[in-house]
Amino acid sequence: MTAETGTAGAPLVRLEGVGKSYGNVIALKDVSLEVAPGEVTCVLGDNGAGKSTLIKIIAGLHRHDEGVLRVHGEPVTFGSPRQALDAGIATVYQDLAVVPLMPVWRNFFLGSEKRRAFGLLDVPHMRCTTRDELLAMGIDLRDVDQPIGTLSGGERQCVAIARAVHFGAKVLVLDEPTAALGVKQAGVVLRYIVQARRRGLGVVLITHNPHHAYPVGDRFLVLKRGRSLAYHAKEEISRDELTALMAGGAELEELAHELESVSGTAAEELSAEARTLGAGGEGRP
Ligand SMILES: Nc1ncnc2c1ncn2[C@@H]1O[C@H](COP(=O)(O)OP(=O)(O)O)[C@@H](O)[C@H]1O
Ligand SMILES: [Mg+2]
Numbered sequence: 230m231t232a233e234t235g236t237a238g239a240p241l242v243r244l245e246g247v248g249k250s251y252g253n254v255i256a257l258k259d260v261s262l263e264v265a266p267g268e269v270t271c272v273l274g275d276n277g278a279g280k281s282t283l284i285k286i287i288a289g290l291h292r293h294d295e296g297v298l299r300v301h302g303e304p305v306t307f308g309s310p311r312q313a314l315d316a317g318i319a320t321v322y323q324d325l326a327v328v329p330l331m332p333v334w335r336n337f338f339l340g341s342e343k344r345r346a347f348g349l350l351d352v353p354h355m356r357c358t359t360r361d362e363l364l365a366m367g368i369d370l371r372d373v374d375q376p377i378g379t380l381s382g383g384e385r386q387c388v389a390i391a392r393a394v395h396f397g398a399k400v401l402v403l404d405e406p407t408a409a410l411g412v413k414q415a416g417v418v419l420r421y422i423v424q425a426r427r428r429g430l431g432v433v434l435i436t437h438n439p440h441h442a443y444p445v446g447d448r449f450l451v452l453k454r455g456r457s458l459a460y461h462a463k464e465e466i467s468r469d470e471l472t473a474l475m476a477g478g479a480e481l482e483e484l485a486h487e488l489e490s491v492s493g494t495a496a497e498e499l500s501a502e503a504r505t506l507g508a509g510g511e512g513r514p
Contacts, residue, residue: 240265241301241400241431242287242318248295249282256282257455259296263448264400264431269422271434271442273475274452280435283452284402287433288320289313317399321389323408329378333370334359336377337392358395366391366424383414387421394425401425402433407441419445439475443468451475 242264249257257279264270274280285291286298289307297304300316307313310320328336334352337359343351359373368387370380377385386406393401403422407415422445425432436442442449449466451458451474459466459474 240299242433243299243302244283244287244296245299246296247283247286247293247298249279249286249291249293255455257286257293257452260450260452260455260457261296261460262450264433265447266399266429266431267426268447269426269432269434269445270448270450271436271446272450272452273436273439273442273471274458275437275475277454278452279455280437280452281404282455284320284404284433284435287313287318287400287402289318317397318402319393319396319398319400320402321386321393321404321406323405330376332374333377333380333388334373337362337373337388337395341396362391362395363388366394366421368421381414383410383417386410386418390418390421390425394428394430398430400431400433402435404435405437406434407436407438415441437475439468439472443471 240263242262244260244262246259246261247257248255248259260279260283262270262272262283272280272283282291286293289310289312292306292308298306300318305316307316313320328339331339334356338355343354343358345351356373360370363370363373366387368384368391370384377388380388386403390401390403406418406422410418419441422432422434426445434442434446443463446463448460448462449471450460451471
């Protein structure tokens with residue numbers, strides 16, 4: 230089964246020439262994209278490129294007004310996020326909707342609480358399941374009773390991902406999950422994205438950082454002012470090419486040269502200073 234082996238199959242989600250306007254503003258125009266099981270599709274682009282608009286359409290928050298959105302091959306227009314969720318599409322937003330003072334397990338089951346007879350919460354089951362699911366994703370939380378607010382941003386993202394996997398998501402949409410994180414924590418989140426892919430989910434990763442996208446991505450869509458600038462499978466594009474597309478190529482090269490010459494001059498000045506000091510015998514006492 231694909232869910233176990235993580236091999237790529239038929240697309241879970243497919244956008245064909247999708248467009249969306251907000252009044253006079255064309256937020257998205259003629260964008261096509263495929264999300265296959267066991268694959269990570271990265272959507273890259275600067276601020277205002279249309280990334281959030283794209284995921285809001287997939288997540289059922291906004292409706293597209295051009296093109297076709299297919300889920301499992303069927304054309305759909307979601308009327309609400311609930312409909313998208315029922316179709317197996319789980320979205321993790323950057324500003325996670327968590328209740329900071331509630332325990333991790335409570336947040337894990339928020340809105341989908343497990344109950345026993347008379348509507349009583351089945352706390353032991355929820356605790357245990359939360360711990361097991363997090364462990365299965367490689368997250369070893371000492372205490373699932375600690376308030377989720379005490380976890381780092383990266384850990385919280387990971388809990389949200391594990392939650393989506395547990396509740397049967399087929400497609401996981403992540404809006405800039407690494408944007409607010411340091412290098413190490415971003416690495417942790419990227420590792421869980423790879424875990425979700427291994428479990429057969431189709432992942433849509435929104436980011437403006439090609440260095441986060443490239444190692445985990447199978448396909449890359451680069452948006453610019455609402456339009457598709459490039460759409461490539463990994464074997465068709467190198468990390469440098471992806472970075473150049475994002476940065477507007479020439480501008481970045483220019484900056485690199487500038488920085489090089491600045492630091493080169495600084496290095497020359499330093500070594501010259503060191504020579505003078507050495508010759509004058511004015512070293513530190
Ligand atoms: N609700 C909205 N109403 C009007 N304009 C919007 C709305 N949402 C987004 N836009 C505009 O659509 C464009 C794309 O925005 P967005 O999808 O948020 O880009 P990104 O997430 O890549 O930064 C921008 O020009 C933005 O100002
Ligand atoms: Mg955005």
